[in-house]
Amino acid sequence: MERTKALEIVKKQLTEHRFIHTLGVEETSLALAEKYGVDPKKAETAAIFHDYAKFRPKEEMRDIVRSEGLSQELLYYGNEVLHAPVGAFLVEKEVGITDRDVLSAIYYHTTGQGAMTELEKVIFLADYIEPNRQFPGVENVREMAENDLDQACLMAVKNTITFLMKQNQKIYPLTFEAYNGLLQEIK
Ligand code: DGI
Ligand code: FE
Ligand code: FE
Ligand code: FE
Numbered sequence: 001m002e003r004t005k006a007l008e009i010v011k012k013q014l015t016e017h018r019f020i021h022t023l024g025v026e027e028t029s030l031a032l033a034e035k036y037g038v039d040p041k042k043a044e045t046a047a048i049f050h051d052y053a054k055f056r057p058k059e060e061m062r063d064i065v066r067s068e069g070l071s072q073e074l075l076y077y078g079n080e081v082l083h084a085p086v087g088a089f090l091v092e093k094e095v096g097i098t099d100r101d102v103l104s105a106i107y108y109h110t111t112g113q114g115a116m117t118e119l120e121k122v123i124f125l126a127d128y129i130e131p132n133r134q135f136p137g138v139e140n141v142r143e144m145a146e147n148d149l150d151q152a153c154l155m156a157v158k159n160t161i162t163f164l165m166k167q168n169q170k171i172y173p174l175t176f177e178a179y180n181g182l183l184q185e186i187k
Contacts, residue, residue: 024130050084150186154183161176161179
C-alpha cells in the first residue's frame with residue numbers, strides 16, 4: 001500500500017501523540033531495516049500499522065480474542081497485550097493487508113516471541129527506541145541498536161520484564177519466550 005494512503009488510514013485510529021510515535025517508529029524501522037538487511041517496504045507498512053488497535057475499546061478487543069480464535073491466554077494478562085494481536089487481525093480485516101510477515105510483526109510487537117524474524121525484531125525494537133521515547137535506559141538500547149539487533153532486543157525485553165515486575169504486573173508467556181529465544185541466539 002502507498003505510504004500516504006496508509007498514514008491517512010492509521011491517523012484516523014490514533015491520537016495525535018500516538019500518530020507522532022508511529023512516525024517515529026517508521027523512521028527508526030527504516031533505519032534498522034537498512035542496517036540489518038530487512039525489506040524496507042515491509043518494515044514501513046508494519047511500522048505504520050503497528051498500533052492500529054491501540055484505542056479500540058477493551059471489550060471490543062476481548063470480544064475479538066474470544067470470537068476470532070486468538071490465543072485465549074491473552075484474556076488474563078492485562079489489556080496492554082491485546083492491541084498487538086487484535087491489531088494484526090484488524091489490519092488484515094479492515095485495511096486489507098495480507099502480507100504474513102507484516103501481520104506477524106504487528107502481532108508480536110509488544111511481547112516478541114521465541115523465534116523472532118528479523119522484521120519482527122526491527123519493529124519490536126523501533127517501537128522501543130524511536131526518537132520520541134524517553135525513559136531511563138533508552139539511550140543504552142539506542143546505542144546497542146547501532147551494532148547488534150539481538151543484543152538490543154534482549155536489552156528491551158529485559159527492561160520490560162523488570163519494569164513489569166516492579167509494578168507487580170503479570171508477564172505474558174511470549175515475553176519470557178522472547179527473552180529465552182534472544183539469549184539462545186546470542187550464545
Ligand atoms: O503500544 P506502545 O505503547 O507503543 O508499546 P507496546 O506495544 O510495546 O506496549 C507497551 C505496554 O505493554 C507497556 O505498558 C508494557 C506492556 N507490556 C509489554 N509486555 C507485557 C506487557 N504487559 C503485560 N501485562 N505483560 C507483558 O508481557
Ligand atoms: Fe503497541
Ligand atoms: Fe514495545
Ligand atoms: Fe507503539
